[in-house]
Amino acid sequence: MEDNVKSMLQEVIERQEIPENAAYNIRSDGKAAARRNTKHIQITPKKDKPGIDIHVSGEAQKEEVFIPALVTHSGFTDLVYNDFYIEPGADVTIVAGCSVCSNGCDASEHHGIHRFFLGENAHVLYLEKHVGSGEGTGERIINPETEVYGDPGSYMEIETTQIRGVDSTNRVSRAVMQDNAKIEIREKILTHGKQYARTEFSVDLNGNGSSARLISRSVATEQSSQLFVSNMNGNADCAGHSECDAIIMDEGKVSAQPEIHAEHLDAKLIHEASIGRIAGDQLMKLMSLGLTEKEAEEWIIRGFLK
Amino acid sequence: MLELQNICFSAGDHEGILKNVSFTVPDNRFVVITGPNGGGKSTIARIIAGLQTPDSGRILFNGEDITGLSITERARMGISYAFQQPVRFKGITVRDLIELASGEKLDRDHACKYLVEVGLCAANYIDREVNESLSGGEIKRIEIAVALARKSALSIFDEPEAGIDLWSFRNLIGVFEHLQDQLHGSILIISHQERILNIADEIIVLANGSIRTMGPREEVLPHLLKEESQAFCPRETN
Ligand SMILES: Nc1ncnc2c1ncn2[C@@H]1O[C@H](COP(=O)(O)OP(=O)(O)OP(=O)(O)O)[C@@H](O)[C@H]1O
Ligand SMILES: [Mg+2]
Numbered sequence: 001m002e003d004n005v006k007s008m009l010q011e012v013i014e015r016q017e018i019p020e021n022a023a024y025n026i027r028s029d030g031k032a033a034a035r036r037n038t039k040h041i042q043i044t045p046k047k048d049k050p051g052i053d054i055h056v057s058g059e060a061q062k063e064e065v066f067i068p069a070l071v072t073h074s075g076f077t078d079l080v081y082n083d084f085y086i087e088p089g090a091d092v093t094i095v096a097g098c099s100v101c102s103n104g105c106d107a108s109e110h111h112g113i114h115r116f117f118l119g120e121n122a123h124v125l126y127l128e129k130h131v132g133s134g135e136g137t138g139e140r141i142i143n144p145e146t147e148v149y150g151d152p153g154s155y156m157e158i159e160t161t162q163i164r165g166v167d168s169t170n171r172v173s174r175a176v177m178q179d180n181a182k183i184e185i186r187e188k189i190l191t192h193g194k195q196y197a198r199t200e201f202s203v204d205l206n207g208n209g210s211s212a213r214l215i216s217r218s219v220a221t222e223q224s225s226q227l228f229v230s231n232m233n234g235n236a237d238c239a240g241h242s243e244c245d246a247i248i249m250d251e252g253k254v255s256a257q258p259e260i261h262a263e264h265l266d267a268k269l270i271h272e273a274s275i276g277r278i279a280g281d282q283l284m285k286l287m288s289l290g291l292t293e294k295e296a297e298e299w300i301i302r303g304f305l306k
Numbered sequence: 307m308l309e310l311q312n313i314c315f316s317a318g319d320h321e322g323i324l325k326n327v328s329f330t331v332p333d334n335r336f337v338v339i340t341g342p343n344g345g346g347k348s349t350i351a352r353i354i355a356g357l358q359t360p361d362s363g364r365i366l367f368n369g370e371d372i373t374g375l376s377i378t379e380r381a382r383m384g385i386s387y388a389f390q391q392p393v394r395f396k397g398i399t400v401r402d403l404i405e406l407a408s409g410e411k412l413d414r415d416h417a418c419k420y421l422v423e424v425g426l427c428a429a430n431y432i433d434r435e436v437n438e439s440l441s442g443g444e445i446k447r448i449e450i451a452v453a454l455a456r457k458s459a460l461s462i463f464d465e466p467e468a469g470i471d472l473w474s475f476r477n478l479i480g481v482f483e484h485l486q487d488q489l490h491g492s493i494l495i496i497s498h499q500e501r502i503l504n505i506a507d508e509i510i511v512l513a514n515g516s517i518r519t520m521g522p523r524e525e526v527l528p529h530l531l532k533e534e535s536q537a538f539c540p541r542e543t544n
Contacts, residue, residue: 217396245396284357285393287377288386289406289456299406303397303435 004101005033005072011131012068012097024066025052030078033070041065041092051081051113054094058087058119066095069112074104074138079111088119088151097129098144100166102136109141116147118154118181125157132165139167146173150181152207158185162197163305170198177238179207187216188305191224191252202231205238205267214242219301220252228256234267243272247304249297307333308354308460308492313363315349323349324360325515331460336486336493338506340530341513347496348390350512351462354494355387356380367460384459388466390496392449394437400448401432407455420451423481425474442469450478459491467499479505503527 005028010016018024023041026033030050037043040060044053054065071078086092100108118124132140148156154177162169175183183203191197203212212232220226232240246254260269278300286296308331315324324346331337339347352358354365356377365373372380386407404417418428424447434440436448446469453461466482467475483505485493495502503509509527510520519526 281393288381290381292378306397
């Protein structure tokens with residue numbers, strides 16, 4: 001593997017290398033660069049379209065699978081369909097994420113469409129990090145779509161991170177949860193320059209005892225802008241909570257469009273949203289410890305996105 | 307030495323929050339400011355630390371005019387300020403604040419020492435975030451610990467006793483008593499507590515934006531206590 005590709009990979013998976021016993025499928029510029037199956041995790045390429053099917057057996061307990069995607073140069077648009085079939089009782093961590101590098105003036109794009117079918121009582125922790133790099137003027141574009149189908153008692157956790165580097169992103173996540181199924185989505189995002197980021201969550205809580213929690217922490221700096229749209233539907237005795245917490249700096253813009261929709265008397269839905277500049281007293285406290293205003297801002301933002 | 311000269315402060319339509327306030331905090335002295343709620347005590351502290359700018363008047367620190375300096379510059383010259391209402395953050399830990407305050411990375415034991423001083427079981431708190439989950443008394447004690455870690459030439463504490471339980475309060479008095487020997491600096495405490503007034507070198511009574519009395523504890527305190535039993539609302543002078 002070339003050095004630049006290797007370092008892109010390391011950054012996306014946040015590790016030096018893929019652990020010994022983990023399954024993986026590395027996608028580079030639209031092709032499978034490397035793949036490994038394990039006893040409990042089988043990865044097979046799709047026949048009708050680009051992408052892979054990932055089957056995780058119920059025997060898998062605390063196992064990991066890595067499926068990073070890289071776009072290493074300008075002018076390439078990658079489109080991929082990944083389906084995850086998680087058998088009842090499985091417990092797996094999926095490290096996805098994508099890195100787009102632009103070295104010229106054309107755009108580098110990645111569109112990933114991920115579907116998760118969680119069997120009863122299965123647990124998935126899905127980590128997705130977006131990284132944009134390269135000196136080129138071409139835009140770095142990442143548009144992920146995620147669909148989650150949670151059978152009774154299943155638990156889906158999604159953690160997404162995008163800190164700088166990506167010019168345009170449109171993230172759409174949908175989930176349909178049955179009895180006692182639980183979903184938790186944690187999103188962290190920081191935009192700068194003229195970047196644009198849009199996030200849309202839509203969750204149907206169809207089963208009794210089902211629950212959803214969406215937590216979005218975002219920072220919009222310079223002339224960047226962000227839009228947060230959430231749509232939570234309570235169709236049973238369920239609980240939904242979404243919170244969107246945004247800091248704006250410079251000429252950054254953020255809008256939040258939360259919608260909660262209850263169709264059942266026992267649906268308990270809460271939305272909290274707050275947008276504002278860094279609190280003055282936080283800055284003053286850190287400055288009174290000897291930090292400059294700039295240093296204080298950096299500490300506050302780093303903590304906020306931790 | 308800290309010297310305030312004729313400080314005046316108004317905010318919006320609230321005029322005369324401070325009216326010609328002048329006093330000094332000499333080196334190695336323990337000065338307590340007391341007085342009724344809304345009298346302007348916290349405003350004084352904020353003006354000294356640079357969080358607010360006076361409409362007129364000067365602030366001198368070790369002979370240098372610091373009236374126009376930023377919070378950061380004053381902090382670096384050796385002024386520390388424990389807020390009346392401690393600030394809560396997201397993602398910043400107690401340890402982060404203690405390290406920032408002391409200006410260096412500290413080993414765990416060293417960082418914990420400051421928490422132990424304010425009576426917190428350090429192991430439970432050192433890695434905790436300074437966020438909404440801390441109780442009022444807990445965050446207040448952390449605020450004091452952070453100020454102790456600064457080891458400043460001038461340490462200001464705004465109502466350090468507020469929200470602190472009886473047992474920890476006794477301990478805290480001891481901490482303040484020893485602070486002077488440790489720091490070789492001056493201490494300015496804003497307090498309503500007789501037990502803190504009892505250990506002061508000097509007492510300033512600030513009411514309605516003006517200094518009503520100030521002087522050595524032996525002179526001021528007896529009057530203050532007598533007055534307190536006479537009238538709930540302190541009398542205006544002249
Ligand atoms: N920014 C502001 N705008 C309007 N009024 C203000 C402002 N800051 C302070 N004040 C007023 O100035 C007065 C003094 O406030 P300050 O906080 O200094 O009182 P204090 O002596 O510390 O009181 P306490 O004992 O209750 O802490 C109060 O009446 C307060 O309402
Ligand atoms: Mg006050």
